Amino acid sequence: MLRIGLLIATNLAILLVASIVMSLLGVSTSSMSGLLIFAAMFGFGGAFISLAISKWMAKKTMGCEVITNPRDNTERWLVDTVARQAQQAGIKMPEVAIYQSEEMNAFATGPSKDNALVAVSSGLLYGMTQDEIEGVLAHEVSHVANGDMVTLTLIQGVVNTFVIFAARVVAGIVNNFVASNDEEGEGLGMFAYMAVVFVLDMLFGILASMVVAYFSRIREFKADEGAAKLAGKDKMIAALERLKTGPETGAMPAQMSALGINGKRSMTDFLMSHPPLEKRISALRNS
Numbered sequence: 001m002l003r004i005g006l007l008i009a010t011n012l013a014i015l016l017v018a019s020i021v022m023s024l025l026g027v028s029t030s031s032m033s034g035l036l037i038f039a040a041m042f043g044f045g046g047a048f049i050s051l052a053i054s055k056w057m058a059k060k061t062m063g064c065e066v067i068t069n070p071r072d073n074t075e076r077w078l079v080d081t082v083a084r085q086a087q088q089a090g091i092k093m094p095e096v097a098i099y100q101s102e103e104m105n106a107f108a109t110g111p112s113k114d115n116a117l118v119a120v121s122s123g124l125l126y127g128m129t130q131d132e133i134e135g136v137l138a139h140e141v142s143h144v145a146n147g148d149m150v151t152l153t154l155i156q157g158v159v160n161t162f163v164i165f166a167a168r169v170v171a172g173i174v175n176n177f178v179a180s181n182d183e184e185g186e187g188l189g190m191f192a193y194m195a196v197v198f199v200l201d202m203l204f205g206i207l208a209s210m211v212v213a214y215f216s217r218i219r220e221f222k223a224d225e226g227a228a229k230l231a232g233k234d235k236m237i238a239a240l241e242r243l244k245t246g247p248e249t250g251a252m253p254a255q256m257s258a259l260g261i262n263g264k265r266s267m268t269d270f271l272m273s274h275p276p277l278e279k280r281i282s283a284l285r286n287s
Contacts, residue, residue: 035168043161051153054109055095055117064097064119074125078133082118085138085230089145094118098125104243106261108140109149116144128242134231135239139261142226148219155215159208167200209271216273224280225287233284240281 058064070076082096092114104124110116118140125133174196175188188196227236
């Protein structure tokens with residue numbers, strides 16, 4: 001609850017400062033409160049809806065087969081390992097699932113610590129040793145125990161709100177500037193204004209993605225640390241070393257790749273949801 005309160009307070013503080021700055025710049029504040037409410041509703045609303053349906057979406061998108069009755073010793077070991085680690089981490093037993101993919105990957109998702117899903121690919125389950133898999137599972141259980149899904153949702157809500165608010169305020173400044181230098185004082189016009197908003201949404205959205213990616217990379221280091229405590233540092237390092245030798249990532253859809261233990265590479269480090277495996281291994285060895 002403290003984390004939620006702090007992030008919401010941060011969001012409100014940003015919007016308050018922005019509204020004061022806009023007032024000093026001469027932007028009309030008659031509809032500022034309405035814009036703030038609009039931005040927050042859409043910014044947080046979309047993020048929380050995504051969180052609420054995250055498990056359902058993951059199952060549908062990835063074709064996850066939830067293990068209710070283990071069919072063999074491998075599935076039984078998988079469920080028992082997650083159960084043991086969940087108990088160590090102090091959370092309720094997550095659902096455990098397998099999805100078909102040659103890519104060695106795994107992810108955790110869900111709306112809360114006690115309503116989560118841990119899923120592994122068939123490529124990981126049958127391409128790693130049990131010690132390596134145990135490290136991967138501990139990493140995902142740590143994500144759940146750390147409340148990473150909720151944290152990233154709140155961060156996404158903050159940046160979404162900022163993007164929506166800032167794009168429209170800046171577009172309003174541009175519109176007022178054009179109107180003040182136009183003999184007829186008509187400003188940009190509806191279509192031109194919407195075009196400016198669209199472009200600004202894109203530009204601010206890229207900056208927002210960098211912020212979210214930054215916090216995502218931090219959570220990966222934290223989950224690695226948690227996995228080292230649950231399963232042992234050697235097992236987590238072995239798992240990351242094994243991921244380096246596996247098939248190239250890319251089987252996961254874009255909306256799911258940030259959840260995987262092995263994220264997609266990006267043209268720039270600023271947009272990577274995961275730190276490079278080499279940095280994660282180095283951080284563990286030096287911890």
